[in-house]
Amino acid sequence: MHLLVRKRLVALLLPMLLPVLGLLVAAVWLGYSVAAQIAAYPGQPPHWGDVLVAALPALVMLLLLAAMAHLAARNALAPWITLAQSVQARSPKDLGQIAIAPEDPMEVRTMAEALNRLFARAHAERNAQQRFIADAAHQLRTPLAALQSQVEAWALMAHAAPEKTIHLPAQQVDQLRQASRRTTQLANQLLALSRVDSRLGQGEAAQRVDLKSLCETLLESFLDSALEKGLDLGLEAESAHVSGHEWLLRELISNLLDNAIKYTPAGGQVTLRCGKHVGDERQVRAYVEVEDDGPGVPVGEYTRLTQRFYRVPGAQAEGTGLGLAIAEEIAQEHGAALYFGKGANEAGMKVQLLFGE
Template sequence: AAHQMRTPLTGLRMQTDLALMESDPAQIHRSLQQISQSAERASHLINQLLSLARAEASYEKIYAVEQVDLEALLRPMLTDFVPRALQKGIDFGLETTDQPLLIDGNPVLLGELLKNLIDNALKYTPVGGCVTVRTIATEKAIVEVEDTGVGIPEADRERVFERFYRVLGSAESGSGLGLPIVREIAELHRAKVSLSPNPAGQGTIVQVVFPFSRTEPPPPALPGPMARNQFPPA
């Protein structure tokens, strides 16, 4: 963690020193853009470290459990990612059961799990790609995030859940904490995370399978695929 923090902070110092030495407005502007990007990476890393610490905190595990509707949690969250999807020209959509998907859990931690899945999918999907968030009701409550990104080689599908591990060959910057946070939070909720290649031929499907709430009978499974809602609506 200390090494991960030093990298963007060292970059910030170097870029600031260079900007202070410049007199050309164009060069100063470019340095400021690089400073902004480094600050954003540092902020993202700090937020992920805090999420991981929160997931490991014993008081969260013991006391902060309530009935949570995964569908109600997802819908407003997806709108927060729309600007990023639009910026990259990504077809961003939601397929739901259109009924409550109730589990027992911590809404803050579940929000972190979902945000990390969507963030990863948008980050590693190229311009013009497709990202779909999907909920499924069987005997379990299932959330899937499907992308048409770079994909994860089979040999790395277990290792990507190790902290700070990153797949070689990706041009995207990252901390290697997104999927470890997802697994940590999933295990707290008695859920299982799996990765599989996208059957469309490119990309990955991440699936998280939760047990339904113990205080509410699971809804009946709905036959057939659900309609896909695009964000923003067409």
Template sequence: MPPVMLPHIESSRGMIWGLQRRLLVMLLFTLSAIGTVSVLVHYQTASTAALQQDQRLLKLVPMLADSIIVTSNKSAGFMEQAPPGLNETVEGPGMAMLLAPPVEEFLSDGPGLTAFGVFDARGSHILGERWLPTVLPATREPEFFSMTEGGTTYRVVAQRVASDMGELIVMLADGSDVRQHWLGNVLLRVLLPNLLLFAVAAAVVTWGVARTLRPLIDLKDAVENRSPRDLSALSTANIPGEVLPLVESLNRLFKLVNAQTEAQRRFVADAAHQLRTPLAGLQAQVEAWAQATRGMSGDHHISLRADQVRRLRDATRRTSQLASQLLALSRADAVSADAQPMHRVDLMELCENMISLYLDAAGRKQIDFGLEVQPAQTLGHAWLLRELLLNLVDNAVKYTPVGGRITVRSGEEQVPSGSAVRAWMEVEDDGPGIAAHEHERVLQRFYRVPGTAGEGNGLGLAIAHQIARAHRVPLQFDTGVQGRGLRVRVTFEAVTH
């Protein structure tokens, strides 16, 4: 069964950050909408106040017109005592103004922000402020307009009225128009506090969303950092209720896949183990037959039978090796899944023992089998590392041509970018080698490079790769001496004491 691969985590990361962005955008958009509504409400309040101001001016204009009194001396004018209930007069040429209390109150409440004016029908100034503009209403209906004087915007009402002196134009001006201060009020009372609130709320919301999503991000990290072959259950501690059903479903899936994988691994291991004993007996019998027919010659039938026995011997050897490799692969899978504790392993001793195992096989092909070792130790599973090296050496002996060279090495090296020390071992030969584009494919089970001479099952490098993965290290491929052959190195963390 191929290894169970979990989905690539980039999409998960994008989903989590996308969810966080959506939450932030929704919350911050809500805050922005509240601020906008606040500005609109403030503007509506200012408009309502301005309308009330216009209505007030509209009520005061007739009172101002009624305050105009004709004097007896029209040439010089004089001060006339005000009747009870009226303030003192404001005199002019041939007229006086006895201001009614509401008008007096209006003019005295906002000194410097209120004004009045009286003009004749042609617009000539008679009383009041001279800076008021000449406005000639076409009808007797009041007319409103705005003007700026001395940096202040005034709301002005002008109305044509009839008096004892004939037709006059009266004006009232109010500089406390709330609309001219609306922008400043909005900046100071609405926008600035809302912007400050928005900044604080954005920081708090960002922190809150990140903290709320922290369990989900931890779950993503837990899935991302585990081995593709690690099918143990995910922890449900601190998992939000909304995500808990998903985690429980994943755990059920992991349990089913793990049970299926374990059953398949156990079947392969049991089958390989059961096959080893009868295959060993069969191989012993065939080896004996082959030894007995080695000296026979002359008779065609005898030669034919000897050839058949040799073929049977080779087939038996391959079958026996396949059973051993399947058993080794199953054991490597079991270690990867169970994460058994590691112990100190002497790589130099492993290499030295391998020479004695393959010295006869290399001698039959007249291969120069050499050993270049330095002391090197690491933490690992000794029996698995022995199986790894055995498969690398077996491949080298199998595919190196007659008269070739194989070298087994071990040693330690300093990491260039730090003070760490690495332990390594490698097998180098001058055989056909493996093309760079085939390096990934030869690690697959039962794959053989097309056109490869010799007999094999396509499991040697796959077993070595699985054992290297169990030790969390890769197989490193390179060319051999003088650009020929193949060199396979495995590098570990060294144990120096």
């Protein structure tokens, strides 16, 4: 790479070499002519007319060579100036590709291609953000409309009642509570996804993360919800460390545990594991695994589980379809991958997060 840069630099400066050398020769000739005229009349004031006549060829050469040097520099920098003007004239919303001419120098084409790649990524991120906003608005519209219609109906009933009060059955109150919980969960998941997207783009420095300690902390935080549902929540942890962002990995594992607890029926079992996995080629890789003995997911649905807002048809538990999408983005940021499979005895679901080397 350094050799290529040196070659291109030499190719850029070579056309200017002759004018620069000519300028040096003309300057030396001019100085020599002036000194010779002064030496010809020692002790007397120099005849500046003779000096000017002797130096005139050198002055003309200086002017010509200066013009040649200017033209050479202008021709060498012209493609860069054109590229800079093209970028500067763009609107902030214009992420179209920069036109690249075959006759442009290699270094200019390389810079233009790098800018085009940057524009392409920015365009893809903008489209993804627009899709996210549209999807979020669509997902929030349904539960909010249900809440509003229910509350409006109760308000009309209350105003129509003689005492301006009504008595609500416990079933309707439970339905309202479930709808509000789902709306709150969806809003929290959307905020989490937005936070993950924004923080991943900032390029924070990775740190050493202790997976065993992280899993132990998460087990304690999910223990109450598992006991409330009558689940056996266990931990099988071995020492393992990875390079990454602890708060992001906490979000990822939390989503996996939340899904397992949510979809596993009462009396079931959920196990959180972490440690080191030895691959077929004797490669040692850290992993985190969540396994349950719930209803599981058909194998044909595995490839769609990480799509935003996607929910498996027939799923009984309430969900937003964002948990695994968030987990997938965090996994990719850490050079890891999510793998889905059957649990023990071909029952339930097992989700494994396998890190790179």
